[in-house]
Amino acid sequence: MSTSEIYRTLPEQIAAQLRQEVLSSKLKPGDPLREVDLSERFGVSRGPVREAFRQLTQQGLLVLEPNKGVRVAQNPSVEVRPLVVRLRRTIETFVLKSIFERITADDVSYWEDILADIKAACESNDVDALTEHDLRFHQAIIRSHDDKDLFALWQPIAMRMMMHYNRLDDIMDSYREHKRILDAIRAGDKTAALDALETNIQ
Amino acid sequence: MSTSEIYRTLPEQIAAQLRQEVLSSKLKPGDPLREVDLSERFGVSRGPVREAFRQLTQQGLLVLEPNKGVRVAQNPSVEVRPLVVRLRRTIETFVLKSIFERITADDVSYWEDILADIKAACESNDVDALTEHDLRFHQAIIRSHDDKDLFALWQPIAMRMMMHYNRLDDIMDSYREHKRILDAIRAGDKTAALDALETNIQ
DNA sequence: GGATTGCAGATTGTCAACAATGGACACTTG
DNA sequence: CAAGTGTCCATTGTTGACAATCTGCAATCC
Structure with missing residues (x-):
């Protein structure tokens, strides 16, 4: 992050990083995100990663399917x-x-x-x-x-x-x-x- | 639930029950919800309960404060x-x-x-x-x-x-x-x- | 040949133990 | 006696192990 904002919790830090990658199209619509990959990358267990997923799902950046994990959400359609x-x-x-x-x-x-x-x-x-x-x-x-x-x-x-x-x-x-x-x-x-x-x- | 809707996951079932209790004012604004209480009540561990909390937070029914747990959200103010x-x-x-x-x-x-x-x-x-x-x-x-x-x-x-x-x-x-x-x-x-x-x- | 079944690996779901945090309250200190 | 400090306990945060589920592919059957 280029700003020095303080994120209090681990999930918030992870979510902030992932959000930036989605908004900058480093992660593209439809891309799957794997819990183990990210937990290794951030050096934490899967718990905080799941929590970060939850936050980003709520913000509409990720889409969650039970037993199948999360993907980057599609852009709103031209109609919507x-x-x-x-x-x-x-x-x-x-x-x-x-x-x-x-x-x-x-x-x-x-x-x-x-x-x-x-x-x-x-x-x-x-x-x-x-x-x-x-x-x-x-x-x-x-x-x-x-x-x-x-x-x-x-x-x-x-x-x-x-x-x-x-x-x-x-x-x-x-x-x-x-x-x-x-x-x-x-x-x-x-x-x-x-x-x-x-x-x-x- | 009076409807026979099928909720696929454990957290969804818990969330549905809690949502009903919030919407029916069985749980009132400001009431704290404790993870252990609910995990015992539903006979599951704290994981699915936390997950249900996240879903309801996203829907605006609960408010989450880090390290302090969740509470039932306040009604929208008369202005909002x-x-x-x-x-x-x-x-x-x-x-x-x-x-x-x-x-x-x-x-x-x-x-x-x-x-x-x-x-x-x-x-x-x-x-x-x-x-x-x-x-x-x-x-x-x-x-x-x-x-x-x-x-x-x-x-x-x-x-x-x-x-x-x-x-x-x-x-x-x-x-x-x-x-x-x-x-x-x-x-x-x-x-x-x-x-x-x-x-x-x- | 085409559809179905059964397996194997990858991935998410759940759990219980342990760590970190925050709030209440008693205790010290000036 | 007031302000600050320390300790304890309730509660949430994190972890790693294990269970359940999904996906792709190969073997089988019609």
């Missing part, structure tokens, strides 16, 4: 993708509307740090890092809401959007879109912020 | 509940719209069976059974879509709505609402069916 976009927009705009008046300078400063990471990833053309920081940006917004359950609601939807997907011709657009969101927030322009957010989610 | 309603409506109307032209006689016949269960539950004033069959009804609709991933997307949202909640003054209303959905489907009236579905989800 617009639904996922709509769901994610619904949640994120709900949260932004809800917290808008209570956004603190600390919040903005934290989001700016992430924006800087996004900018760096764009400039060095590092798609994997961009995916990671893009996710962190939106995650940070969701997490600033009081109701922590919103994150659990949002995560599986957002993950399904981030899987093996790249809609941008110019990678720098990602930076511009996120900057536009943050600029509008800083200016206190709620309508513009919501519009910028919706534009970014597609 | 409208969002959950909107998300569930979005998914279910999307599915109904999408499958409408391809609904078979077998589908309708199966849904009628569930409607009969709903009617029976209403008439005998059995709220727990009603919750179960209400869930089965909507689940059946979601599952008739080709994209099986939709169910995974829908479930955590629907579960959050079903937790310890009863919006109806007259329990028979539930039967009437579901009957109205099915009548509209039988009549081939898509608009009416979608409207009836939205009315039922609140």
Whole structure:
């Protein structure tokens, strides 16, 4: 992980690593994951690996079949993708509307740090890092809401959007879109912020 | 379980039982669940119980804190509940719209069976059974879509709505609402069916 | 020849023992 | 007496052994 986030438990560390590999297409849809392989690779027993599988299944990145193990999930079909976009927009705009008046300078400063990471990833053309920081940006917004359950609601939807997907011709657009969101927030322009957010989610 | 559904794995059976107890408020928000207690109760080791905990966590019924175990989740806050309603409506109307032209006689016949269960539950004033069959009804609709991933997307949202909640003054209303959905489907009236579905989800 | 059965290896499912963690409460210390 | 420290116990986290299940392939039968 390029971020120095602290994962408290063994399964979380394993899940974080595997998530990164799925989102970066190092692991492709349909690829099987073997418990023993991974337990040897991470130097743990099969228990924590199974637990990590469970977390990633919940996030929609892996699919589990009893007695047959887990595989990397397929991308949402072309038919379902617009639904996922709509769901994610619904949640994120709900949260932004809800917290808008209570956004603190600390919040903005934290989001700016992430924006800087996004900018760096764009400039060095590092798609994997961009995916990671893009996710962190939106995650940070969701997490600033009081109701922590919103994150659990949002995560599986957002993950399904981030899987093996790249809609941008110019990678720098990602930076511009996120900057536009943050600029509008800083200016206190709620309508513009919501519009910028919706534009970014597609 | 009053239905004779077949659960293939041990964890699924345990999860089904616990889910029923959470949805029927036998287990209340904040109640802790102990691995050893449940493993003794179900006559298995702690492994399958942990696995069941993971499934229910993913569905939003339980909340997991590392090194501290799981508790029954809180109801969605009054602020978040409208969002959950909107998300569930979005998914279910999307599915109904999408499958409408391809609904078979077998589908309708199966849904009628569930409607009969709903009617029976209403008439005998059995709220727990009603919750179960209400869930089965909507689940059946979601599952008739080709994209099986939709169910995974829908479930955590629907579960959050079903937790310890009863919006109806007259329990028979539930039967009437579901009957109205099915009548509209039988009549081939898509608009009416979608409207009836939205009315039922609140 | 094509379908069915039976085996063998690989893989997941379950278990019970042991390790690590966290919280309560008594104890020391200033 | 208040703040901090240590110990114990309940509980979860991790492990490795063993059981059950699935998959592919070869032998058998019609």
